[in-house]
Amino acid sequence: MSRGTSGIVELESRHEGSSFWSSLRTAVTGRRRTSRLPGTPEPGTVVTEARGATLSLDGTPVLRDVSVAVRAGEVRALLGPNGAGKSSLLGALTGDLPLDGGSVLVDGAPLGSWTATELAMRRAVLMQQIHLSFPFTSLDVVQMGRAPWRGTPLEETDDQAVADSLAATDVSHLADRHFPSLSGGEKARVALARVLAQRTGLLMLDEPTAALDLKHQELVLQIARRHAAAGGAVVVVVHDLGLASAYADQVTLMARGRVVADGAPAEVLTAERLSEVYDYPVEVVEHPGGGAPIILPARALSH
Numbered sequence: 001m002s003r004g005t006s007g008i009v010e011l012e013s014r015h016e017g018s019s020f021w022s023s024l025r026t027a028v029t030g031r032r033r034t035s036r037l038p039g040t041p042e043p044g045t046v047v048t049e050a051r052g053a054t055l056s057l058d059g060t061p062v063l064r065d066v067s068v069a070v071r072a073g074e075v076r077a078l079l080g081p082n083g084a085g086k087s088s089l090l091g092a093l094t095g096d097l098p099l100d101g102g103s104v105l106v107d108g109a110p111l112g113s114w115t116a117t118e119l120a121m122r123r124a125v126l127m128q129q130i131h132l133s134f135p136f137t138s139l140d141v142v143q144m145g146r147a148p149w150r151g152t153p154l155e156e157t158d159d160q161a162v163a164d165s166l167a168a169t170d171v172s173h174l175a176d177r178h179f180p181s182l183s184g185g186e187k188a189r190v191a192l193a194r195v196l197a198q199r200t201g202l203l204m205l206d207e208p209t210a211a212l213d214l215k216h217q218e219l220v221l222q223i224a225r226r227h228a229a230a231g232g233a234v235v236v237v238v239h240d241l242g243l244a245s246a247y248a249d250q251v252t253l254m255a256r257g258r259v260v261a262d263g264a265p266a267e268v269l270t271a272e273r274l275s276e277v278y279d280y281p282v283e284v285v286e287h288p289g290g291g292a293p294i295i296l297p298a299r300a301l302s303h
């Protein structure tokens with residue numbers, strides 16, 4: 001391991017350097033590839049951000065001048081109706097959806113300046129849809145989360161990271177089951193365990209609670225909170241506004257590809273604004289026990 005000129009710890013990645021092709025590349029370029037290991041950002045440091053992100057897909061504008069910053073020590077919820085652009089924004093932040101305009105920064109540097117391995121050492125991504133039909137076991141799936149650390153000193157922590165993640169998402173008992181045979185919610189929890197096993201500073205979670213029962217929804221948001229409390233950063237898409245209100249430090253409310261409001265849940269999640277954005281009457285009710293406000297659709301008492 002060595003300290004690079006930028007002050008970032010660098011190390012040789014054994015798996016990148018060991019194959020025939022890597023040796024050939026080394027011979028051709030005259031240097032071994034090194035990965036810049038992530039540091040530990042101070043709380044409040046922006047770990048990833050979109051600046052003026054603009055994106056059209058098949059001629060349809062899906063992101064219009066979107067700026068959002070995700071900070072260490074913070075859970076940021078992305079909210080908004082179906083089609084608002086939440087998954088597209090996550091896709092832009094991961095680089096899966098290249099922007100038409102604007103930029104994405106990771107640890108202060110342009111997204112394109114990082115290698116895929118360096119990005120995978122910094123953030124783990126849970127996609128909204130999980131397609132995995134090959135009969136991997138849950139354990140296999142979760143172990144996949146360790147791939148970025150292969151050949152680094154952190155490889156030694158693989159088994160612990162996998163065991164911790166299985167336990168945190170309450171799927172240890174499903175470790176030997178074939179992934180395709182699991183229920184929807186079980187699959188979602190195993191997929192989250194894979195993301196947690198990656199042990200990155202930034203978690204990017206697209207609807208991790210969509211398929212989950214009440215208890216496991218709470219567990220997942222508690223995991224997010226603990227991750228932020230330990231200095232990590234979380235950006236999470238949820239549809240349950242009550243969950244966002246209870247667990248997020250910051251919320252970004254989107255509609256039609258734009259950011260409608262951004263700030264603390266109590267400031268952003270007002271009945272008036274939510275009713276307009278969701279095009280449906282919404283009530284924000286004080287919690288009788290002094291907890292986060294209860295947010296629910298206004299329902300007539302009789303039909």
Ligand SMILES: Nc1ncnc2c1ncn2[C@@H]1O[C@H](COP(=O)(O)OP(=O)(O)OP(=O)(O)O)[C@@H](O)[C@H]1O
Pocket residue numbers: 057058059060061062080081082083084085086087088089128
């Ligand atoms: N390939 C595509 N071509 C055209 N439009 C697309 C394409 N992919 C996504 N869209 C549109 O972009 C908009 C934003 O989609 P996105 O998946 O980001 O929404 P979302 O906020 O994540 O919604 P949901 O809550 O339903 O997951 C939607 O109107 C969607 O139909």
Ligand SMILES: [Mg+2]
Pocket residue numbers: 086087088128206
């Ligand atoms: Mg989505």
